[in-house]
Amino acid sequence: MNTIQIKDKTFAVSIREEDILREVSRVADEINRDLAGKKPIFLSVLNGSFMFTADLMKRITIPCEISFVKLASYQGVTSTGVIKEVIGLNEDISGRTVVVVEDIVDTGLTMQRLLETLGTRGPSEIHIATLLVKPDKLKVDLNIEYAAMRIPNDFIVGYGLDYDGMGRNYKDIYTVINEE
Ligand code: 5GP
Numbered sequence: 001m002n003t004i005q006i007k008d009k010t011f012a013v014s015i016r017e018e019d020i021l022r023e024v025s026r027v028a029d030e031i032n033r034d035l036a037g038k039k040p041i042f043l044s045v046l047n048g049s050f051m052f053t054a055d056l057m058k059r060i061t062i063p064c065e066i067s068f069v070k071l072a073s074y075q076g077v078t079s080t081g082v083i084k085e086v087i088g089l090n091e092d093i094s095g096r097t098v099v100v101v102e103d104i105v106d107t108g109l110t111m112q113r114l115l116e117t118l119g120t121r122g123p124s125e126i127h128i129a130t131l132l133v134k135p136d137k138l139k140v141d142l143n144i145e146y147a148a149m150r151i152p153n154d155f156i157v158g159y160g161l162d163y164d165g166m167g168r169n170y171k172d173i174y175t176v177i178n179e180e
Contacts (some may be wrong), residue, residue: 004157004174006166011157011174015149020131020159020173021055023148027129028059030146031099035127038097041065042129043089045114047168048103051160052131052148056101067091071110086117094122099146103160104132108140115142131159132173 003012031040042060044053046068057066070087098118105111111128118126129146134153157163158170167174 001170001172003177004167004170006157006163009163009176010178011163011167012177013172014156014175015151015159015173017159017171020148024052024055024131025059027146027148028056031060031127031129032062034145035097035099036062039063039065040097040099040127041067041091041093042099042101043118044068044101045103046070048160048162049101049131051168052103053101056129065091071114086114089118089121092121093118095124098123098126099129100126102128102130104134104156105130105142105144105147106134106137108138108142111142112140132156
């Protein structure tokens with residue numbers, strides 16, 4: 001499938017599954033190397049990172065824990081950067097090495113707010129692992145150590161990411177081609 005239609009928008013395939021998985025494996029290798037002996041806790045940010053999280057965690061070979069949090073911050077195709085709530089963080093992360101697992105860092109405001117929230121709970125270190133970064137849109141200074149891929153500013157769906165709730169199921173990543 002080279003193009004897909006979701007509601008009013010058409011998307012063309014832009015990153016194939018095999019290319020995604022190669023970069024996810026590279027990130028996993030880096031984390032296995034850098035965080036060996038630290039027994040990190042991975043915090044996967046739902047919903048968008050569910051597919052990335054699954055593929056990443058299958059390749060993490062060091063002892064670790066995984067948990068899931070949820071944020072409400074994004075409606076339609078424009079990012080507000082406003083986190084309404086962080087739901088589901090029941091683990092004690094004080095003194096722990098935390099790895100936040102995100103789908104995409106766009107302006108970076110969501111990640112910045114999340115790091116602030118997590119920081120109040122006393123982790124010893126926090127690392128960022130994200131599937132995608134849009135470097136030209138970054139508005140805040142973030143130390144993104146683990147990024148699978150860098151992409152242009154266009155809106156994308158697939159591999160966990162949605163447009164208005166749809167499109168998360170596709171195994172490849174698609175870029176909008178008829179944005180008004
Ligand atoms: P930020 O706060 O960094 O501007 O936005 C981050 C959030 O915006 C991501 O977690 C994701 O939910 C959403 N987002 C940003 N760009 C895209 C995109 O191209 N496609 C989709 N589906 N979501 C995006």
